[in-house]
Amino acid sequence: MTVATASPVVHARAPGKINVFLKVGALLEDGYHDVAIAYQAVSLYEDVRASHADDFSVVTTGTVDISRVPSDGSNIAIKAARLLARMTGYRGGVHLEIDKHVPVTGGMGGGSADAAATLLACDALWGTQVPREQMLDLAAQLGADVPFALTGGTAIGTGRGDQLSPALAKGQYQWVLALADFGLSTPAVYSELDTHRDRHAQDIFPATVAPTVDSNVLQALRAGDPHMLAETLYNDLQAPALHLQPSLAAVLELGEQNGALAGIVSGSGPTVAFLAADLDSALELQIALSAARLTVVRATGPVHGARLVTS
Numbered sequence: 001m002t003v004a005t006a007s008p009v010v011h012a013r014a015p016g017k018i019n020v021f022l023k024v025g026a027l028l029e030d031g032y033h034d035v036a037i038a039y040q041a042v043s044l045y046e047d048v049r050a051s052h053a054d055d056f057s058v059v060t061t062g063t064v065d066i067s068r069v070p071s072d073g074s075n076i077a078i079k080a081a082r083l084l085a086r087m088t089g090y091r092g093g094v095h096l097e098i099d100k101h102v103p104v105t106g107g108m109g110g111g112s113a114d115a116a117a118t119l120l121a122c123d124a125l126w127g128t129q130v131p132r133e134q135m136l137d138l139a140a141q142l143g144a145d146v147p148f149a150l151t152g153g154t155a156i157g158t159g160r161g162d163q164l165s166p167a168l169a170k171g172q173y174q175w176v177l178a179l180a181d182f183g184l185s186t187p188a189v190y191s192e193l194d195t196h197r198d199r200h201a202q203d204i205f206p207a208t209v210a211p212t213v214d215s216n217v218l219q220a221l222r223a224g225d226p227h228m229l230a231e232t233l234y235n236d237l238q239a240p241a242l243h244l245q246p247s248l249a250a251v252l253e254l255g256e257q258n259g260a261l262a263g264i265v266s267g268s269g270p271t272v273a274f275l276a277a278d279l280d281s282a283l284e285l286q287i288a289l290s291a292a293r294l295t296v297v298r299a300t301g302p303v304h305g306a307r308l309v310t311s
């Protein structure tokens, strides 16, 4: 067996995610919202390879458009490595190579997966042996979705989405993802939601009430039944995302006309995730959407969270 810490290059892999349920609470005084999310990790992975260096650097490659990925210290992978070094007193640096397969600014947590994989890779490379609980704390400091990229599977996120509890879940789900050739900024989508809620006072979520995940979602996940889950897919950010990018409505419609059980904007979008009844329907849907000149990938979920890869 290869011992990862002995290797000059440590390879870690972390998954992207789909929010099968996302409820947004009131805008709080600090400018953030409490949310209630049901996360599912899916089989689109980010690969991070870490090697010893005196300072911190990153290069990115991938099968998705990487033009919006920064190569300086604003890359969340560099932030993750620096945070780990600071917290553990490690005095060296790291060179990171990210191989991306999760669409950038796509609402699928690709950057969060990079951060989670980087924490694991650097911890193994540097031999810092940070305990799991502390790793989850560091992850939460980096971003609300980073703890989930570490744990993977199916989980409920509350607070900012970073307070995780595992959800009982059965079965494998078949997803077909329509990727957009544009990004949607998460803050812009939240701000569109706030504007809408301001305009329509009846939609204002009371600040005293924390949002919760609908019990029907939990029941569907426990049953492992895609038909039941399709009925309960829900995303408060879908309407504002559609408002900012009206072309997504036609994508949703096209998927539903071609056999999807249901479609949903993933997180803050613009990726649209379609749930299929089984592998055959997923393949048919993939062909139909590709024929309409959409960029489409298939994924299954749930999958495990960030892990070291030994070869």
Ligand code: ATP
Binding pocket: 068, 069, 070, 074, 075, 076, 077, 098, 103, 104, 105, 106, 107, 108, 109, 110, 111, 112, 114, 145, 186, 267, 268, 269
């Ligand atoms: P989420 O679903 O968690 O809201 P997302 O999937 O929509 O996130 P990401 O691709 O994770 O979006 O992040 C996109 C933003 O983060 C872009 O503004 C990009 O410039 C910046 N960024 C920083 N580091 C990375 C990284 N390693 N990969 C992708 N984007 C990064």
